[in-house]
Amino acid sequence: MELSAKYCTKCDQILSTDKYHCPVCFSENLKDRQLSGKGKVYSYTKIHAAPEQFANQSPYFVILVHLDEGLKITARYNENSVYIGEKVELKSVKDRAYYFSR
Numbered sequence: 001m002e003l004s005a006k007y008c009t010k011c012d013q014i015l016s017t018d019k020y021h022c023p024v025c026f027s028e029n030l031k032d033r034q035l036s037g038k039g040k041v042y043s044y045t046k047i048h049a050a051p052e053q054f055a056n057q058s059p060y061f062v063i064l065v066h067l068d069e070g071l072k073i074t075a076r077y078n079e080n081s082v083y084i085g086e087k088v089e090l091k092s093v094k095d096r097a098y099y100f101s102r
Contacts (some may be wrong), residue, residue, distance in 0.1 A: 014071055045062050075098035
């Protein structure tokens with residue numbers, strides 16, 4: 001599964017948020033780029049005391065993924081254990097949340 005992000009056509013910087021100009025070179029020439037959805041676990045936490053709407057899903061992992069293209073994104077993790085540096089891949093997007101697995 002792929003995801004997209006904006007990038008600057010002048011300096012090729014991939015943007016982590018939806019911007020109107022590049023924060024590096026200030027160009028307004030931005031376009032969408034498909035990202036692979038693959039990366040490695042940079043950090044994680046295990047949620048035991050979840051918000052009410054997710055209480056029936058706890059415990060679960062929230063991970064910070066360092067994508068192969070250089071961005072870091074926060075996501076849910078669909079496995080029972082996790083380690084730093086583990087290779088992961090985007091499996092689904094639900095209610096604007098990314099779900100990764102091995």
